[in-house]
Amino acid sequence: MRRGLIAWSKTELPEAALAGRVARTQAAMADAGLAALILYSNNTRPAAASWLCGFVPYWSEGIMVLPRVGEPYLVVALTKRVQTWIAATSRVAKVVSTGRFGLEAGKEILAAGGGTVGIADLDGFPSGIAAELRGTGLGLVDATPLFADLRSKADPAELALAARAAAIARVALAQASARHDESGMMIAAVEGEARARGAEECYVAAATDLAHDTRLKRHEGSSPLGRSYAVRATVAYKGSWVRATRTVFRATGGSAHIRQGAERFAAAVATLPHSSGFAGVRSWLVEGCRVAQPLEALAGSAVAEPRVLPPGGLVSVQACLDVDGEPIVLGAPALLGARGEPAALLLSPLYDEGG
Amino acid sequence: MLQDERRTRLANAMAQAGIDAVVVYGNAWQGDYLRYAADYGILEGHGIAVVTAGGACELFLDSAVEAERAEVETTGISIRLAPEIGRAVAARLDRIANHRIAVAPNRLLPNFLADPARGFRLEDGTALLDRLLMQKLPGELDALRRAAKMADEGYAVFRQAAIPGCRQYELCGTVETFLRGKGCPDNFMIVGSGGRDVLGMTPPSDRRIAPGDLVTTELTPAIDGYYAQICRTLVAGRATEAQRRAHALYLEALEAGIAAVKPGATAADVARAENDVFRKYGLGEYVTDRYTRVRGHGLGLFADSKPHILEDVTTVLEPGMALVVHPNTYHPEVGYMVLGDAVLVTETGAEVLIRTPRELFEREA
Numbered sequence: 243m244r245r246g247l248i249a250w251s252k253t254e255l256p257e258a259a260l261a262g263r264v265a266r267t268q269a270a271m272a273d274a275g276l277a278a279l280i281l282y283s284n285n286t287r288p289a290a291a292s293w294l295c296g297f298v299p300y301w302s303e304g305i306m307v308l309p310r311v312g313e314p315y316l317v318v319a320l321t322k323r324v325q326t327w328i329a330a331t332s333r334v335a336k337v338v339s340t341g342r343f344g345l346e347a348g349k350e351i352l353a354a355g356g357g358t359v360g361i362a363d364l365d366g367f368p369s370g371i372a373a374e375l376r377g378t379g380l381g382l383v384d385a386t387p388l389f390a391d392l393r394s395k396a397d398p399a400e401l402a403l404a405a406r407a408a409a410i411a412r413v414a415l416a417q418a419s420a421r422h423d424e425s426g427m428m429i430a431a432v433e434g435e436a437r438a439r440g441a442e443e444c445y446v447a448a449a450t451d452l453a454h455d456t457r458l459k460r461h462e463g464s465s466p467l468g469r470s471y472a473v474r475a476t477v478a479y480k481g482s483w484v485r486a487t488r489t490v491f492r493a494t495g496g497s498a499h500i501r502q503g504a505e506r507f508a509a510a511v512a513t514l515p516h517s518s519g520f521a522g523v524r525s526w527l528v529e530g531c532r533v534a535q536p537l538e539a540l541a542g543s544a545v546a547e548p549r550v551l552p553p554g555g556l557v558s559v560q561a562c563l564d565v566d567g568e569p570i571v572l573g574a575p576a577l578l579g580a581r582g583e584p585a586a587l588l589l590s591p592l593y594d595e596g597g
Numbered sequence: 598m599l600q601d602e603r604r605t606r607l608a609n610a611m612a613q614a615g616i617d618a619v620v621v622y623g624n625a626w627q628g629d630y631l632r633y634a635a636d637y638g639i640l641e642g643h644g645i646a647v648v649t650a651g652g653a654c655e656l657f658l659d660s661a662v663e664a665e666r667a668e669v670e671t672t673g674i675s676i677r678l679a680p681e682i683g684r685a686v687a688a689r690l691d692r693i694a695n696h697r698i699a700v701a702p703n704r705l706l707p708n709f710l711a712d713p714a715r716g717f718r719l720e721d722g723t724a725l726l727d728r729l730l731m732q733k734l735p736g737e738l739d740a741l742r743r744a745a746k747m748a749d750e751g752y753a754v755f756r757q758a759a760i761p762g763c764r765q766y767e768l769c770g771t772v773e774t775f776l777r778g779k780g781c782p783d784n785f786m787i788v789g790s791g792g793r794d795v796l797g798m799t800p801p802s803d804r805r806i807a808p809g810d811l812v813t814t815e816l817t818p819a820i821d822g823y824y825a826q827i828c829r830t831l832v833a834g835r836a837t838e839a840q841r842r843a844h845a846l847y848l849e850a851l852e853a854g855i856a857a858v859k860p861g862a863t864a865a866d867v868a869r870a871e872n873d874v875f876r877k878y879g880l881g882e883y884v885t886d887r888y889t890r891v892r893g894h895g896l897g898l899f900a901d902s903k904p905h906i907l908e909d910v911t912t913v914l915e916p917g918m919a920l921v922v923h924p925n926t927y928h929p930e931v932g933y934m935v936l937g938d939a940v941l942v943t944e945t946g947a948e949v950l951i952r953t954p955r956e957l958f959e960r961e962a
Contacts, residue, residue: 243626243785245769246770246800248800285625286625286639286641287642300787323890327799365684365708366709368705368706372711437773440766447666455669457666457669458666463780537662538642539680542661
């Protein structure tokens with residue numbers, strides 16, 4: 243449940259940026275013959291609705307309805323008392339509070355003339371809400387390809403927010419140091435920095451002893467840190483999500499390994515959308531937002547059926563490499579080339595030694 | 598191990614109901630059913646556990662980082678990374694399509710799996726899981742006691758940090774930093790600051806605490822997945838007479854609510870006891886849904902568990918249940934005020950878990 247800063251800054255995300263996304267979506271809806279588009283949102287799948295109207299529920303759930311003509315509106319399970327907060331953080335025409343929001347949304351759409359309703363991520367849409375919508379007599383179709391296509395290329399406003407999220411992640415990860423000797427205080431330092439800088443969300447995961455296990459986990463309690471450890475910060479800032487990961491050597495002599503690993507990592511990222519650069523690494527992962535999940539697995543060593551990486555799309559990349567027998571785990575957000583250019587990292591995976 | 602006890606209990610409940618398999622859905626908003634079945638605290642994406650008779654559990658996750666995390670954080674279950682999670686689970690259920698399969702929570706199940714065209718039939722097993730979630734094992738109650746201690750400590754940090762000039766999100770960040778440093782991985786927290794202009798609590802904004810503000814919070818840290826809640830109000834500066842008077846009313850309502858907690862009473866009885874205090878002082882309007890959501894709720898693997906404490910909820914309280922009793926609402930003279938304690942239902946009444954005094958705290962710069 244979110245307890246970071248959820249706010250709509252009209253300087254960072256001008257109304258024109260949201261209005262432009264709405265207009266592009268409505269044009270695609272008209273071409274597809276959709277009367278309305280429905281996007282489900284909860285605090286784990288907020289990215290579709292937030293892209294169009296800024297709405298991020300701190301808990302509970304709701305749906306955003308975009309009619310083919312007019313402004314989007316929200317039908318949510320959050321109570322009426324929270325409507326002022328929703329109105330302050332979202333660009334919507336109205337907010338309807340109800341426990342049965344599938345039913346109410348259906349009534350609203352029918353009152354506006356009905357027609358075919360597209361749902362982005364229909365397969366993952368909660369079945370109870372889908373049943374309520376169908377109960378009103380509306381026909382539902384899957385609008386995932388339509389929405390994913392619109393969403394795939396990052397626009398300037400999204401890039402700017404991602405850059406800010408990446409900057410927060412970087413300064414947060416910089417708090418992890420060789421001086422930390424147990425995970426609890428290290429994780430607190432990383433997460434505390436991200437939240438103090440206005441992160442909407444921050445998940446910190448760590449592999450506390452890379453010589454033993456390179457997999458990253460969320461920590462309950464505290465564990466001693468090994469000779470080298472890895473820490474990952476997943477940071478959301480005003481609806482934009484990035485993941486960044488660094489390796490810290492607590493013993494001297496690790497900086498050369500990290501530098502070499504970072505160079506290999508950046509070179510591999512540059513080859514995206516092809517995966518040839520990752521040949522020989524232990525594991526790798528590319529994530530990005532297609533519909534509602536902020537960071538969805540798109541390609542990687544554990545992804546059996548990779549998706550097409552979108553030209554001009556924002557992704558977060560993570561890899562575990564061996565450098566002279568030392569495991570190095572690194573990760574950073576990146577921008578894919580829009581016309582075949584090499585992808586580029588949004589932040590350097592190198593940090594000051596000891597800091 | 599607590600997770601083994603829960604799995605055994607689930608397997609027994611399934612056997613008693615004649616259910617061959619349960620499909621348990623979870624996400625970071627509503628993760629309690631999944632945590633119960635798979636002992637995994639999901640953060641991103643969908644998670645679906647398929648538990649078969651005897652307690653064997655397969656956990657499907659559509660996020661690659663979640664799947665990796667689950668491999669390290671869970672024991673005794675099989676982890677499947679499934680970006681197309683509906684299809685992957687459907688393929689699994691096709692293999693047991695001739696068995697009785699239940700699903701919980703039914704309404705959140707991904708649409709693909711609920712499609713009548715699938716070859717398997719899913720029954721609603723939500724009530725079966727709800728019973729297990731509400732009636733807790735001794736180990737679960739112990740986790741709640743430890744979470745309540747963490748809530749007390751977290752609120753002490755909140756009190757120290759809530760000084761005029763501090764932004765709400767900085768205040769919450771300070772509490773989160775403290776909790777992570779104590780090894781507490783999760784917390785549910787909403788706040789408010791201001792006066793009569795504040796109608797409730799939300800996630801933190803960039804509003805700065807001003808002298809004279811009422812600063813409210815529901816702070817709900819989780820230990821081993823179990824959330825315990827404290828609700829308190831402080832004044833940034835010296836409390837006014839009106840604020841003190843109002844707080845005395847909330848204290849009376851909280852005490853009345855806790856006194857009503859006993860085996861055989863209903864959630865409605867607790868709500869009515871709280872609300873009657875407001876009605877006694879002519880403030881009955883302020884216990885309606887125009888000003889307040891619930892008068893408390895269950896606690897456990899979800900911060901807002903069943904039963905909701907409302908005058909129309911007839912759930913009977915039993916020993917082993919955990920609740921927060923909180924007469925939180927708007928007061929027309931001073932604004933939104935909160936006061937609440939986590940409690941356990943015992944054989945004779947209530948065990949109050951929260952130790953922080955039920956005061957209207959004053960915090961001067």
